[in-house]
Structures are given as C-alpha cells and as structure tokens.
Amino acid sequence: MSEPFKRPVALVTGAGQGIGQGIARALAKAGHRVVLTDRNAETALASAAVLADGGAETLGLHLEVSDSQAWERVRAEVEACFGGLDLLVNSAGISPRGTVETTDEALWELTLAVNLKGPWLGIKTFLPLLRASRGGVVNIGTTRATRPMPGLFSYITSKAGLLGLTQQVAVEYIDAGITCNMVAPGWVDTPGERVLQAKHGRPDFPNGVRNLTTSDEIGDAVVFFTTPAGRKVTGQILYIDSGMHVADDAGMIYLPHESRTRYHDPEVALRS
Numbered sequence: 001m002s003e004p005f006k007r008p009v010a011l012v013t014g015a016g017q018g019i020g021q022g023i024a025r026a027l028a029k030a031g032h033r034v035v036l037t038d039r040n041a042e043t044a045l046a047s048a049a050v051l052a053d054g055g056a057e058t059l060g061l062h063l064e065v066s067d068s069q070a071w072e073r074v075r076a077e078v079e080a081c082f083g084g085l086d087l088l089v090n091s092a093g094i095s096p097r098g099t100v101e102t103t104d105e106a107l108w109e110l111t112l113a114v115n116l117k118g119p120w121l122g123i124k125t126f127l128p129l130l131r132a133s134r135g136g137v138v139n140i141g142t143t144r145a146t147r148p149m150p151g152l153f154s155y156i157t158s159k160a161g162l163l164g165l166t167q168q169v170a171v172e173y174i175d176a177g178i179t180c181n182m183v184a185p186g187w188v189d190t191p192g193e194r195v196l197q198a199k200h201g202r203p204d205f206p207n208g209v210r211n212l213t214t215s216d217e218i219g220d221a222v223v224f225f226t227t228p229a230g231r232k233v234t235g236q237i238l239y240i241d242s243g244m245h246v247a248d249d250a251g252m253i254y255l256p257h258e259s260r261t262r263y264h265d266p267e268v269a270l271r272s
Ligand SMILES: NC(=O)c1ccc[n+]([C@@H]2O[C@H](COP(=O)([O-])OP(=O)(O)OC[C@H]3O[C@@H](n4cnc5c(N)ncnc54)[C@H](O)[C@@H]3O)[C@@H](O)[C@H]2O)c1
Pocket: 013, 014, 015, 016, 017, 018, 019, 020, 037, 038, 039, 040, 043, 063, 064, 065, 066, 091, 092, 093, 094, 095, 114, 140, 141, 142, 143, 184, 185, 186, 187, 188, 189, 190, 191, 192, 193
C-alpha cells in the first residue's frame, strides 16, 4: 500500500499580523500545514486559530527570531508535531528610520539582529529538516534593498544583507536541492506600516495611495516558489511592487493633490 499523502509543512515568522499573516493564509489555502510564529505569542496563536477554523492544520508558536535557543525550541515542536519542514519563510522584520549619522549602535544592532541574523538562525536551525525534504526558503526583503532611499539606513543595509544571504544560501545548497529566494514587496498596507506612516507624516495612510500591494498577494508570490516551476528558481529576487523598483515611484503612488509622492521625500522620511 502506498504511503498516505502528507501535506507539505511551512513555517512563517512574524505571522501574527501583516505580511507574515497573509503569507500563512496563502500557504494554508494552497494546502500547506502551517506553523505561525511571532514574538507576540498572542497574535501568533490567534492567527493560527483563524486558519484552523477555516479547515487548515496549523500550529501557533512564540518565536523571537534573534534568539538561537528559541529557534531550537521551535524546531523541536515542529518535529514533534509535523515530523519535518518543507518551507521556511522569514517575514518578521522591523523598519526603523534613521540616516548614517542619526542611527545609533543600539538601533543598528537591533535592526541587523531581527532582519538579518534572524533569517540566518532560522535557516541554520532548520537545515537538517530542509535537507531531508529538499525544501525551500523564502526571505521577505524590500524593493528598497536594491533601490535605496534616504533615511532608511539600518533597514536598507539589513535587507541588502538579506539579499546577499539569500544568494549565498542558494549557492551553498544547490546540491542539497534546497532553494532560497527573496520576495521584495513595494508598499503594503499592514498594521506595522500604518503605525510607521502615522509617525512619519501620513496619519491617514493608506488613503490616497494607489496600487498598494496586499499581504495576500505577497503570500501568492511565496506560494509560487512551492510550485514545480518555482522549485526551479533559486537565488532570485521577485519584486511584487507594481513597478516601484524599475521606475521608483512608477508614477503611481501619490496623493491626488500632490505632483510627487511624499513617501519619496527625504524630509518626510527623516521626520520623526
Ligand atoms: N509593509 C510594507 O510596505 C513592507 C514593504 C517592504 C517590505 N516589508 C517587509 O515585510 C515584513 C513584514 O512587514 P509588515 O509590514 O507586515 O510588518 P508588521 O509590523 O505589520 O508585522 C511584523 C510582524 O513581525 C513580528 N516581529 C517583529 N519583530 C520580530 C522578532 N524580532 N521576532 C519575531 N517576530 C517579530 C511582529 O510582532 C509582527 O507580528 C518585514 O520584513 C518588512 O520589512 C514590508
């Protein structure tokens, strides 16, 4: 008798809200069993419960991504619950403002710890399971990693580093059949982005902004990397940004009364 079909298992960091939650939703819809992790245990569990109510098999876990021991605990729980892992999605991230001069050491270390060290620890911890499944990694970057703007110094540095990490992992594990790619969102309406925009001059965000990407669309892009065609792709960056990377604001993101977007105005980016 053949083995019963087992649904693939995916783990998403920062899945308590925003883009991570959208990715978890898309993966569940595509038939994955999903481990939703977040440093906020309450939102991780609540998001997992919502997907479970919709019929998905889920596990909600607390995970601070910069803590290697926390990753070890999560791996033990995933192994005990699902027996393996097919896809790791590093979505947890922070987007602090600051220039070369205004960024202090504490902010630099925090940004790099969450946005860059976190994904590395996750990949390192789950490598044995990814080797066994010949699985994949998707890192959530940003269009800004390759098209920087003033006032996002530690953020852009961390995400550009994450692109390097993505390509390095892709190269090191080609023979193991493990793929590693980056999905780079443009501008997405999330709870975190609303807080940031309110602080930096757009209290009414997302009003007046056209062509925002949704968290579910980022999720669909991640799902692509689990398809047969997507499994042939590694070391790549997939921009889901309505053209923002190729044409900067692409003439699409502005308030109706403005000739150009305030988002790209360094004075606004720097205002705190
Ligand atoms: N929203 C956008 O426009 C946008 C654009 C480009 C890239 N991104 C990237 O997408 C990712 C998600 O962004 P979002 O807008 O959904 O943010 P968000 O703030 O709405 O959600 C981020 C989630 O990650 C969790 N998190 C933060 N730090 C963590 C840590 N140290 N350990 C574990 N969990 C942690 C938070 O608790 C939260 O649930 C980030 O990596 C961000 O850089 C967002």
